[in-house]
Amino acid sequence: MRRMMRCNLRYVITPAEDIPGEWVSVCLDLGIVSQGPNPEAAIENLAESIEMAVDDDFENGWNPLDRNPAQAEYHELFDRIWRSGTPVSHVAENEKACAIVGHIWVYRPEHPAMSVDAPVQPSVQIETLSQMWDLERLRNSDPVSHC
Amino acid sequence: MPARFRKVVKAAKGYGFELSEKKGRHVYKLKREGDRAFPITAHNGLKSEISDVYINAFCDQYGIDREEFRKKL
Numbered sequence: 001m002r003r004m005m006r007c008n009l010r011y012v013i014t015p016a017e018d019i020p021g022e023w024v025s026v027c028l029d030l031g032i033v034s035q036g037p038n039p040e041a042a043i044e045n046l047a048e049s050i051e052m053a054v055d056d057d058f059e060n061g062w063n064p065l066d067r068n069p070a071q072a073e074y075h076e077l078f079d080r081i082w083r084s085g086t087p088v089s090h091v092a093e094n095e096k097a098c099a100i101v102g103h104i105w106v107y108r109p110e111h112p113a114m115s116v117d118a119p120v121q122p123s124v125q126i127e128t129l130s131q132m133w134d135l136e137r138l139r140n141s142d143p144v145s146h147c
Numbered sequence: 148m149p150a151r152f153r154k155v156v157k158a159a160k161g162y163g164f165e166l167s168e169k170k171g172r173h174v175y176k177l178k179r180e181g182d183r184a185f186p187i188t189a190h191n192g193l194k195s196e197i198s199d200v201y202i203n204a205f206c207d208q209y210g211i212d213r214e215e216f217r218k219k220l
Contacts, residue, residue: 014197018149024200033204034174034188048174049186054185056176067183068208 028070028095153193158219217220
């Protein structure tokens with residue numbers, strides 16, 4: 001049975017403690033993890049993983065939001081940074097990042113294809129909300145952010 | 148301690164999981180009968196290093212004892 005999903009999912013990105021140079025991204029609400037060589041890649045890969053998991057859950061008639069959420073420490077970290085952190089775009093380039101937080105918007109239409117002639121589209125649409133936590137400045141510089 | 152993706156897959160097989168083909172650019176999924184899929188990003192295929200955070204999240208998602216799982220890596 002197809003159902004509609006429309007929600008914001010929270011994520012935290014931190015440098016991987018056990019793999020130098022890698023960043024780990026964690027979706028708090030679904031307990032899904034991904035990684036990448038920089039924060040942007042970690043977000044892109046997380047979005048791809050979420051898309052796959054949400055699609056698979058819906059195919060099996062499960063609510064993705066019933067997945068086990070991430071550990072409490074990630075929720076605490078998110079809350080702390082969201083409350084008192086600095087937007088990435090406001091942080092000086094020589095400051096090092098220890099964590100970045102943000103939201104991913106997930107929208108799954110009720111009926112992705114209304115007819116057999118409809119163009120094939122991804123059944124889950126994902127948009128990374130980056131207005132507040134702009135990652136643009138991370139592209140050509142050391143990672144920056146705040147704790 | 149990170150682990151090679153190959154070893155994670157082998158250990159997960161002991162819990163009934165199978166590795167599905169890659170979807171998208173780098174995302175694989177571990178799946179077992181009647182259970183939710185667990186996506187894993189692996190840029191270098193089975194040679195990829197998988198962070199501890201992943202392994203913990205995988206164990207937590209399926210109620211697997213973390214230490215027991217690590218012994219199988």
